[in-house]
Amino acid sequence: MVIIGNTLISEDIFDQEFICNLAACKGACCVEGDSGAPVTLDEKAKIESELEKIKPYLTSASLAAIEKTASFEKDEDNEWVTTCLPSGECNFSFRNESGVLSCGIEQSFLAGESKIRKPISCYLYPIRVSKVGDYEALNYHKWDICSAACSLGKQEKVAVYKFLKGPLIDRFGEVWYQELCEVAEAFKNSGIGE
Numbered sequence: 055m056v057i058i059g060n061t062l063i064s065e066d067i068f069d070q071e072f073i074c075n076l077a078a079c080k081g082a083c084c085v086e087g088d089s090g091a092p093v094t095l096d097e098k099a100k101i102e103s104e105l106e107k108i109k110p111y112l113t114s115a116s117l118a119a120i121e122k123t124a125s126f127e128k129d130e131d132n133e134w135v136t137t138c139l140p141s142g143e144c145n146f147s148f149r150n151e152s153g154v155l156s157c158g159i160e161q162s163f164l165a166g167e168s169k170i171r172k173p174i175s176c177y178l179y180p181i182r183v184s185k186v187g188d189y190e191a192l193n194y195h196k197w198d199i200c201s202a203a204c205s206l207g208k209q210e211k212v213a214v215y216k217f218l219k220g221p222l223i224d225r226f227g228e229v230w231y232q233e234l235c236e237v238a239e240a241f242k243n244s245g246i247g248e
Contacts, residue, residue, distance in 0.1 A: 055191075056241070058233050061226065062186060066194035067214040068238045071207030072180055074217070078202030081155025083179060084147040086199050089129040090136030091144055092175040098126050098134050101146075101159060104168040108146070111158030116145040136173070177221040180214060213238065 056063045093101070101108065102125065109117060119139055125146075129135045137145045147155045157176065162168040171177060180203075182195045194214055196204075207217065215222065215238055223231045 056237050057189075058230060058237065059226075060189050061230070062189045062191040063234065063237075064191070064193045065241060067181060067192060067218075068241045070194050070196075070204070070214050071210075071212055072200070072203050072214045072217050073206040073210055073212050074200075075202040075206045076154045077152075078206075079199055080153055081147065082199040083176075083197070084144045084155040084157070085142040086197075087142075090127070090138045091146075091173045092129075093126060093134050093136060093173045095134065097170065097173050100170040101125065101173075104162070104170060107168040108159050108162045111148065111161040112146065113148050115139055116143075116148070116158075119145055171224075174221070174225055178218060178225060181218060181222075183225075 056065065105125065112120075116139065119137065123137055125137060126134050127137050139145060143155065144157075146158045148158055148161075150156045157172045159168065159170060160172040163171045175182070180195045180197070180200060181192050184191050184193070207214075215234060219231065222234065226234075
């Protein structure tokens with residue numbers, strides 16, 4: 055692990071390669087898993103306050119499910135997550151014209167209608183952030199549904215931290231990201247990850 059400020063960073067994000075390949079997986083991460091997307095309390099509040107702006111980007115099935123139950127629920131770890139349809143799709147996802155699952159929250163944001171892009175847990179994937187004492191730990195999450203993303207990343211030689219430059223800057227800041235790049239370069243030059 056590498057320490058930058060109050061973050062603990064797994065070396066996997068330097069040496070694992072990844073480029074999301076939606077053409078191959080069709081957004082399977084919006085369906086697979088034990089529960090919906092993890093959200094912070096701040097994200098939950100923002101999404102709830104912007105829900106009317108997000109609703110036009112949701113399916114009728116998702117709207118009915120949200121109306122009947124809720125937008126969020128607690129998972130088995132007592133953490134807030136988005137609710138899902140019985141078929142597994144996140145209630146905030148929809149299939150675009152290519153059959154790829156997309157995020158209604160993000161579509162509303164990209165249209166300039168809402169202020170939240172999407173849950174940071176989705177935006178930062180395949181990095182998962184967890185609390186370890188006073189630190190936030192950043193770990194690479196390997197998932198078989200992302201094998202095409204790993205293959206494409208390897209083909210293009212794009213490390214996880216480079217693929218996630220925008221989300222990492224949004225979450226931790228430009229100065230933090232520059233330091234991360236310096237550490238990654240030192241890590242690469244040391245030959246430790248080889």
